[in-house]
Amino acid sequence: MRKEFWQEDFEVLGKNDLKKLQVERLNATIEHAARSPYYKTLFQQKNIHKGDIKDIAQIRDLPFTTKQDLRENFPYGFLTLPKKEIIRLHSSSGTTGNPTVIFHNRHDLNSWANLMARSLFCAGIRDTDVFQNICGYGLFTGGLGFQYGIETLGALSIPAGAGNSLRQIKLMQDYGTTAAHAIPSYLGRLYEVFQSAGLDPKKDTKLKTLVIGAEPHTDEQRKRIEEMFGVRAFNSFGLSEMNGPGVAFECEYQNGLHIWEDAYVVEIVNPDTLEPVPDGEYGELVMTTLDRQSMPLIRYRTRDITRIIPGKCECGRTHRRIDRITGRSDDxxxxxxxxxxxxxxxxxxxxxxxxxxxxxxxxxxxxxxxxxxxxxxxxxxxxxxxxxxxxxxxxxxxxxxxxxxxxxxxxxxxxxxxxxxxxxxxxxxxxxxxxx
Ligand code: ADP
Ligand code: K
Ligand code: ZN
Known part of the structure; x- marks a missing residue:
């Protein structure tokens, strides 16, 4: 079977070409970041300039950014552009304290929508699908993040929003929903509502793909979801600080999540020593944005615990895979x-x-x-x-x-x-x- 990609030029880039692109984009990111009050001061103190990075490994010379830094400089301390240029903000759901806010200009939103479309395509979703987005719209990134991605991909989107399970089921039946996105903990509940209504999602819907993410879940829970709904369920990972969904996604092989390395530099570090750990070992995921203008973040400590899965994926994509998130260091x-x-x-x-x-x-x-x-x-x-x-x-x-x-x-x-x-x-x- 011929392999299909959303953006072949980027998704199957050779290792060296990918590194070259990362170096180019990291220098541009440093240039953008230096316009924000926060990084301007920090870069001056640490003598950091655009063009400093010749090899992507030199990213280790740059300082980390933490959630605390975002909170202390709330709301505009990381903004690089005048508000005239900014067209949207999202904030994290505040699971672990005060929210943090991320700003986007038009370039940032287009870039995110494209990554999201690439992710959906990677999980086998096409413009022929009818895609129901079962999650909260608003400040939470899962709503609009998926919405723009589905539209960019060209599938028929149903912006269903969260909750009201009977209505979700009716939407699925009325429009012949073939794919949906929801948080995994909600799907068990939705299944119970199917059952009480005397319906079986396997027979009474056209669902074939579910995208599940936004919260930690085990492979056992994924398998249950696949059995209950008679679908394949793909893991979707993201966090608002890195846009939201569309950061890392499973492909048809469901063996880890490709993390888009043309858009992010990915590091896994020991959370105590902050030293890199070898591929295959668990540690804290640290990420740097490579394609965001309004609010670049450098070496952001996500607190999510995962590892790089060594080796190549059969799908042909060269972007490395992270393993299912086992939790946050603070969980x-x-x-x-x-x-x-x-x-x-x-x-x-x-x-x-x-x-x-x-x-x-x-x-x-x-x-x-x-x-x-x-x-x-x-x-x-x-x-x-x-x-x-x-x-x-x-x-x-x-x-x-x-x-x-x-x-x-x-x-x-x-x-x-x-x-x-x-x-x-x-x-x-x-x-x-x-x-x-
Ligand atoms: P909050 O930090 O308030 O929950 P976000 O909505 O930005 O705000 O949530 C991002 C976090 O959700 C990630 O850092 C991670 O801990 C968790 N998360 C997102 N997707 C997944 C996933 N597929 N598996 C496990 N955890 C996930
Ligand atoms: K369509
Ligand atoms: Zn793959």
């Missing part, structure tokens, strides 16, 4: 002396067939001891089971979580729908510890 919590990432617990739960689509980890102090309570929704058909069966299930889940994270949890089985749902990204951990 990790310590309980009973063990370091735990919520995704480790999700990985255990989603492999158990009786477990439904949702769970919640609550950290509490009971009689002076910190405990991890894991509430787990159990599928409807299992909840009817006798007490002994549920008791055994509780024991089994407890043992499996303990084996994975080494700390023994208190497991509570709950009915489907018991755990409160948010419209946006799922809340996985609530910390109510006295000294939490």
């Amino acid at each position: 990790m919590f310590i309980i009973k002396g063990c370091n735990v990432f919520p995704m480790q617990i999700e990985g255990v739960l989603m492999k158990i067939p009786e477990v439904g689509s949702d769970y919640l980890i609550t950290l509490v102090t009971l009689n002076g001891t910190d405990e991890m309570v894991v509430e787990v929704e159990v599928k409807k058909e299992w909840f009817k089971g006798d007490i002994r069966r549920l008791d055994n299930l509780t024991k089994m889940i407890t043992a499996q979580i303990r084996d994975e994270v080494l700390a023994k949890p208190i497991v509570k089985l709950v009915e489907p729908g018991y755990i409160p749902k948010s419209e946006g990204k799922a809340v996985r951990v609530v910390d109510n510890r006295v000294n939490g």
Whole structure:
């Protein structure tokens, strides 16, 4: 089969050509950045000039930028252009504190829409698809980010927005939706609504592709989504500081996410020493924009933990692949002396067939001891089971979580729908510890 690309010139660039392009664009980025109040001062202090970069490895001589820097210079400290040139802003959803804001001029928005179209194409979506974007529009980048990408690609877009599952189902049926984007934690809920309406998404829709992202999820959860909807589900990664979606995407081989290296310089560093880690090892993802004019960011510490997957992808794209994000460095919590990432617990739960689509980890102090309570929704058909069966299930889940994270949890089985749902990204951990 002939391989197809959205932008063959960029997507299959040889290693040296890609590096050459990165050097060119990094120097241009330094030139743009030097016009912002923040980088202007910093570059003067550190004696950094455009043209300094001759080899992309020299990026290590540049300073890091952190979320804290963005917050301290909120809102306009990173802006390189007069407001007359700026046509849109987005801010992060503020999952972990105050929001940060990113500005775009027309060039930036066109560049983002193109990366987004390239990403969708990479996941097999074409202009013949009917694409329903099931996520919040507004400041959240998943709405307009996908919208412009779908339009640039030329597929028929349905800007459905978030929530109202019955309406989502009706839209799918009325217009014959073939592809959709949603956050993974919402899809379990949507499936339950299909079921209560006596419908089966496999038979009663034309869906064949789902794009899932914006929040951490395990491969087990992806497989469940694929089975529930009878589709292939592709992982989509992005963050508002790097535009939003369209940063890294899975291709038809679903073996990691191609991260667009003509638009970003990608580094993985040890979060403690800030030294680079070898390909294949996990660390913090650090990214530099290469094609943004209004608000370039240099060596931005994303706090997302991932690794470079060594080797070439069969699809022919030369841009390297990152692995599924295991979580953010600040998602990790310590309980009973063990370091735990919520995704480790999700990985255990989603492999158990009786477990439904949702769970919640609550950290509490009971009689002076910190405990991890894991509430787990159990599928409807299992909840009817006798007490002994549920008791055994509780024991089994407890043992499996303990084996994975080494700390023994208190497991509570709950009915489907018991755990409160948010419209946006799922809340996985609530910390109510006295000294939490
Ligand atoms: P906030 O930081 O407030 O959540 P964003 O909406 O910009 O704001 O979210 C970006 C973050 O969402 C990323 O840094 C990452 O932690 C998470 N994220 C996005 N896509 C994925 C994905 N496919 N897998 C795991 N995590 C993701
Ligand atoms: K079309
Ligand atoms: Zn590929």
